[in-house]
Amino acid sequence: MPRNEPTEVTDEWGGERSPKRRKAVRYGVPVAVAGVSAAMIGLVPAFAGSAPDLPKISAQDLIAKVAKSDVQQLSGTVRVTTDLGLPSLPGAGDGAGAFGGAPGGGAQGGDGASAAPQNKLMELASGAHTLRVAADGPEKQRVSIVDKAAEYSLVHNGKDVWAYDSGSNTAVHSTAPGERSGKQHRAPEGLPKDLKTATPQDLAKQALEAAGDTTSVTVDGTAKVAGRDAYQLLIKPKQAGSTVGSIRVAVDAANGVPLKFTLTPKSGGAAAVDVGYTNVDFAKPAASTFSFTPPKGAKVVNGDKEHATAQRGHGKDAPSRKELAKDMDGLNVIGKGWTSIATIKGDGPGLPSGKDKDKAKGAGGDVGKFLDSIGDEVNGKFGSGRVFSTRLVNALVTDNGTVYVGAVDKQTLINAANAAK
Numbered sequence: 001m002p003r004n005e006p007t008e009v010t011d012e013w014g015g016e017r018s019p020k021r022r023k024a025v026r027y028g029v030p031v032a033v034a035g036v037s038a039a040m041i042g043l044v045p046a047f048a049g050s051a052p053d054l055p056k057i058s059a060q061d062l063i064a065k066v067a068k069s070d071v072q073q074l075s076g077t078v079r080v081t082t083d084l085g086l087p088s089l090p091g092a093g094d095g096a097g098a099f100g101g102a103p104g105g106g107a108q109g110g111d112g113a114s115a116a117p118q119n120k121l122m123e124l125a126s127g128a129h130t131l132r133v134a135a136d137g138p139e140k141q142r143v144s145i146v147d148k149a150a151e152y153s154l155v156h157n158g159k160d161v162w163a164y165d166s167g168s169n170t171a172v173h174s175t176a177p178g179e180r181s182g183k184q185h186r187a188p189e190g191l192p193k194d195l196k197t198a199t200p201q202d203l204a205k206q207a208l209e210a211a212g213d214t215t216s217v218t219v220d221g222t223a224k225v226a227g228r229d230a231y232q233l234l235i236k237p238k239q240a241g242s243t244v245g246s247i248r249v250a251v252d253a254a255n256g257v258p259l260k261f262t263l264t265p266k267s268g269g270a271a272a273v274d275v276g277y278t279n280v281d282f283a284k285p286a287a288s289t290f291s292f293t294p295p296k297g298a299k300v301v302n303g304d305k306e307h308a309t310a311q312r313g314h315g316k317d318a319p320s321r322k323e324l325a326k327d328m329d330g331l332n333v334i335g336k337g338w339t340s341i342a343t344i345k346g347d348g349p350g351l352p353s354g355k356d357k358d359k360a361k362g363a364g365g366d367v368g369k370f371l372d373s374i375g376d377e378v379n380g381k382f383g384s385g386r387v388f389s390t391r392l393v394n395a396l397v398t399d400n401g402t403v404y405v406g407a408v409d410k411q412t413l414i415n416a417a418n419a420a421k
Helices: 020-037 059-066 117-125 198-210 303-317 320-331 364-373 412-421
Strands: 073-082 127-136 142-146 151-157 162-166 170-175 213-225 228-237 245-254 258-265 274-281 297-301 333-335 341-343 375-378 383-389 394-398 404-407
Touching: 059 198, 059 213, 059 228, 073 117, 073 297, 117 127, 117 258, 162 198, 162 404, 198 228, 198 245, 198 258, 198 274, 213 245, 213 258, 228 258, 375 412, 383 412, 394 412, 404 412
Parallel strands: 170 297
Antiparallel strands: 073 127, 073 274, 127 142, 142 151, 151 162, 162 170, 213 228, 228 245, 245 258, 258 274, 333 341, 341 404, 375 383, 383 394, 394 404
16 A cells, blocks of 8 residues: 655635634644643653555644544553653742642642642643543543652542542542533633643644644554554644744544654654653443542542632632633733744733842842843844743843743844834
């Protein structure tokens, strides 16, 4: 059988784009990349086995196959590693205190902090991890993070949500939000609404939906992933200022499910973001998979109660969802496609500097020295500022506190700041 030759796809994939789709094309890729960079995922071992011979398929048809895929039931193991080149933050420890958040949305330091979904999921922002995953429709999911010494599980079964940390032997029980009896219960914040947010499917679909005339999409051969035949989609930015070198997606030849997602920076080296199944089964998981009973002796925390207590403790100072949305009015997106940049206008002093004698003493001076050690000072028509860089996402903070951030190189940030001046 013939091997698949690259077939380039640019703006139109055989159909018209709606205005909503065009908006997604403009903003979606950088947002998806930034979200992945901040949140979690990583590197899988190389494709195993010889490349299978599969019928030739065009990029348009393979993209359509992914879009039509609606697998609701699966179980398997996902290998997750992240290599973003992020520096270690001073004073940031492991576990509950590192990133804040509490079970059920409660305050940091609550009784169930060690089992808080927000804390555990943020641990996936670096290093290598193994996840065991299972799903049976929108109301039943299970994700377990398996470490050498402990296991952490999130279980969503109808109205019940459990988070369990075997290291501290702590379980947090919460009620999934539901409008009324008979309606589907949504998973709470910190637990994926469906299992795809912990697997390659969601990442691949975000990238494909956002691809436009700034993107090249080709079919680049075949592979064996988790023992299944797969086509490989290769997604490349056409814009020089992007820090993304390429995205490679392995698509199940039988059902269109993305099996592996790999994002490689333009700077080269190991993949910065790569998520992939090491084994997967699309049969209906046993009902017992989604049952959870706290082990004997476990500390059980009422997540709903902690959340309510935290809200009362904040009193009038606790921002509502509407207030938080209003605060984001200052966020603006400039540019197009892969070189889109999110900006937040500042109206005060920028970041502290270790060179500032008035701030050289105490905690402020320590912070300034640390920022000087990881940020590059830059100057331009906009004034002065500091650029903070990772392998994928860079941010410029100007002397008046305006922030420019995106999956773009340093010069592109400086050019954007100069143009906005």
